[in-house]
Amino acid sequence: MSIAFTGSASGRSGLVILRVEDPNISGNPWNHNTATDPIYYFRVLQG
Numbered sequence: 001m002s003i004a005f006t007g008s009a010s011g012r013s014g015l016v017i018l019r020v021e022d023p024n025i026s027g028n029p030w031n032h033n034t035a036t037d038p039i040y041y042f043r044v045l046q047g
Contacts, residue, residue: 014044017043019040023039
């Protein structure tokens with residue numbers, strides 16, 4: 001994950017999201033191997 005730099009005179013806002021998928025939730029099939037596949041994902045929304 002990379003986050004862009006800003007100049008020294010400018011401000012910036014952004015949102016960092018961490019999504020965690022629960023393999024034990026009922027109603028959703030889980031077809032990942034929890035020992036090797038990630039269950040969490042980061043995302044950055046700039047602006």
